Amino acid sequence: MTELPPLKTTITFGDGIVVHRVGYGAMKLTGDQVWGEYPHRDQGIALLRAAVEAGINFIDTADVYGPHFNELLIREALHPYPDGLVIATKGGFVRGGFEYETLGAVGNVNYLRQSAQMSAHRLGVEAIDLYYLHSGHATDAPFEDQVGALADLKAKGVIRNIGLSNISLEQLRIAQEIVPIAAVTALYNVTMRTGAGLLAAAEEGDLAFSPWHPITITDGPLAEVARGVISPIAQTHEATAPQIALAWQLQRSPRSVPIPGTTSLIHLKANLAAESIVLTQDEFDRISQIAAEP
Numbered sequence: 001m002t003e004l005p006p007l008k009t010t011i012t013f014g015d016g017i018v019v020h021r022v023g024y025g026a027m028k029l030t031g032d033q034v035w036g037e038y039p040h041r042d043q044g045i046a047l048l049r050a051a052v053e054a055g056i057n058f059i060d061t062a063d064v065y066g067p068h069f070n071e072l073l074i075r076e077a078l079h080p081y082p083d084g085l086v087i088a089t090k091g092g093f094v095r096g097g098f099e100y101e102t103l104g105a106v107g108n109v110n111y112l113r114q115s116a117q118m119s120a121h122r123l124g125v126e127a128i129d130l131y132y133l134h135s136g137h138a139t140d141a142p143f144e145d146q147v148g149a150l151a152d153l154k155a156k157g158v159i160r161n162i163g164l165s166n167i168s169l170e171q172l173r174i175a176q177e178i179v180p181i182a183a184v185t186a187l188y189n190v191t192m193r194t195g196a197g198l199l200a201a202a203e204e205g206d207l208a209f210s211p212w213h214p215i216t217i218t219d220g221p222l223a224e225v226a227r228g229v230i231s232p233i234a235q236t237h238e239a240t241a242p243q244i245a246l247a248w249q250l251q252r253s254p255r256s257v258p259i260p261g262t263t264s265l266i267h268l269k270a271n272l273a274a275e276s277i278v279l280t281q282d283e284f285d286r287i288s289q290i291a292a293e294p
Contacts, residue, residue, distance in 0.1 A: 007021070007250055007251060007275065007278070008021065008254050009021055009275065011208060011254065011255065011257055013161075013182050013183060013206060013207060013208040013255075014130065014160070014161035014180075014182030014183070014208070015160055015161055015182070017086055017129065017130070017160075017161065017182070017208075018084075019057050019058035019086050019257065020055060020056060020057055020058065021250055021256070021257060021258070021275065022056065022246070022250070022257075022258055022259075022260070022271055022272055022274070022275055023056060023057075023058030023059065023060060023210070023257055023258070023259040024048075024051045024056045024058070024059050024060070024259060024260070024261070024268070025060045025259035025260060025261035026048070026059055026060060026061045026065070026070055026073075026074060026261065027060075027061070027062070027065050027070065027261050028261040028262065028263050029044040029047070029048070029070055029073055029263065030065050030066050030069055030070050031066075031069075032098075033098060033099075033100060034064075034065055034066070035066070035095070035097070035098045036066065036069065036098075037066065037069040037073075038069065038070075038073060040263075041073070043263070044073055044077070044263070045073065045076060045077040046265075047262075047263065047264075047265055047268065048073070048074060048077035048078055049077055049078065050265055050268065051268055052078060052082060052085060054268065054269065054272055055272065056268075056272070057084050057085050057086060058086045058088070058257065058259065059074060059078075059085070059086070059087050059088070060087075060088045060089075060210065060259045061074055061087065061088070061089045061090075062089055062090035062091070062093070062132075062134055063089060063090065063091050063093075063115055063118070063119050063122075064090070064093040064094070064095055064103070064134065067094075067095055068122060071089060071119060071122040071123050072122050074087065074123065075122060075123050075124045079123075079124045080124075081125075086129045086130065087123060087125070087128070087129055087130075088128075088129060088130035088131070088132065088163065088183070089119045089123065089128060089130075089131060089132070090131070090132035090133070090134035090163075090165060091112055091115030091116055091119060091131065091132075091133070091134055092105055092106060092107065092112060092115070092132075092133050092134035092135050092138060092146070093105055093106070093134045093135055094106050105134070105135035105137045105138035105139075105166075106138055106140060107138030107139070107140050107141035107142075107143070107145070107146045108140055108141055109141055109145055109146065109148070109149035112133070112146060112149045112150065112153075113149055113152070113153060116128065116131055116150070116153050116158050116159055117153075117158055119131070120158060120159075126157070127157055127158060127159060127160050128158065128159045128160065129160050129161065130159075130160070130161045130162075130163050130182060130183055131150065131153070131158075131159035131161070131162060131163065132162075132163035132164060132165045132183070132185065133146055133147065133150060133162075133163070133164050133165065133167075134165050134166065135165065135166040135167075136164065136165075136166055136167035136168065136171045137166060143171055143174060143175075144174060144178060147162075147164075147174070147175045147178045147179060148178055148179075150162045150179065151178055151179035154179065161182035161183070162175075162179055162180070162181055162182060163181065163182055163183035163184060163185070163208075164181055164183075164184050164185075165184070165185040165186075166185075167184070167186075167198075169197040169198055169201060172184060172198060172201055173201075176205070181205075181207060182207060182208060183202075183207055183208035183209070183210065183257075184198045184201070184202055184207055184208075184209055184210075185209070185210040185211070185212060186198045186199070186209070186211065186212065187211070187212040187213065187219075188209075188211035188212065188214075188249075189211060189212075189213050189214055189215070189216050189217070189219060189245065189249070190216075190217050190226050190230065190245050190248060190287055190290050190291065191216075191217060191218070191219045191220045191222040191223060191225075191226045191290060191291050192213070192219045192220050192222075192291065193291050193292065193293050193294060194294065195209075195211065195212075196293040196294050197294065199211075199252075199253055199255070199256070202253075202255045203253055203254075203255050206255070207255060208255060208257045209253065209255045209256050209257065210256075210257050210258065210259050211249060211256060211258055214245070214246060214249050214258035214259070214260050215242035215243075215245045215246045215249075215258070215260045215271070216242075216245070217230055217241055217242070217245050220291075222290055222291055225290055226290050227241070229286050229287060229290055230244050230245065230287065233279070233283050233286070233287070236283075237277050239273075239274070239277055240270060242260075242267075242270070242271075242274075243270055243271070243273065243274040243277060244274075244277065244279075244287070245287075246258055246260065246271060246274040247274045247275075247277035247278075247279055248279065248284065248287045248288075250274070250275065251278075251279055251284055252284075252288070
């Protein structure tokens with residue numbers, strides 16, 4: 001059976017950032033519903049350290065995770081940071097309590113400036129490697145002004161690279177007219193391809209693309225179809241379904257940098273092992289055909 005070309009194991013983007021293709025999304029190291037401090041602090045610290053020891057050098061967080069507790073836990077676990085470790089964080093959401101309904105997007109430029117500087121303080125860095133505008137849905141300031149605020153923060157050395165999350169393809173194009181964009185994030189997995197346009201733009205512009213829910217096969221109405229396709233492929237490779245979903249992400253695009261989150265060291269190691277799974281062309285095509293690309 002025909003195999004796809006060998007995987008690139010690293011990606012270069014932005015101002016020369018080089019990271020391994022599988023990163024770690026730290027959002028789950030918080031309380032229930034991403035609210036409050038992670039109740040198993042020592043385990044969280046051990047997991048973050050184990051991730052770096054295993055070779056992960058790209059960790060994703062946000063100021064709204066906790067809020068703030070996630071960034072603080074990363075600093076406690078890993079500071080002073082080893083050479084080559086890249087930490088991405090985000091600003092632009094506020095949250096008023098445990099319920100998700102209290103989450104809202106804020107685009108006020110002074111708030112964004114404050115958020116970036118406070119994230120740098122919590123993480124213990126002079127400059128944030130990659131800082132995302134967490135949402136393009138804020139209505140209290142023009143989108144162009146929000147991006148302009150991040151451009152100003154970059155010029156002042158508070159952030160090194162700018163990313164965008166929760167945005168449209170049109171907003172990406174607008175932002176790129178203002179300042180270089182290094183990375184985008186969007187929902188994209190075997191059953192949900194909402195971010196297909198942004199992935200194509202990332203490939204075109206050599207951006208990093210971090211897909212949401214990268215190893216999930218239960219999103220949306222195609223979950224049963226996905227299980228039917230992926231289960232026999234997983235058996236063939238003596239792998240789990242999430243590992244096959246992750247292998248597909250890596251082979252789908254060389255610009256893809258999945259950041260699966262977990263609180264389990266076993267699952268973390270399984271995610272890394274997915275890098276060694278090489279799908280045949282037929283297997284890759286069968287998974288790709290589960291959902292249509294918008």
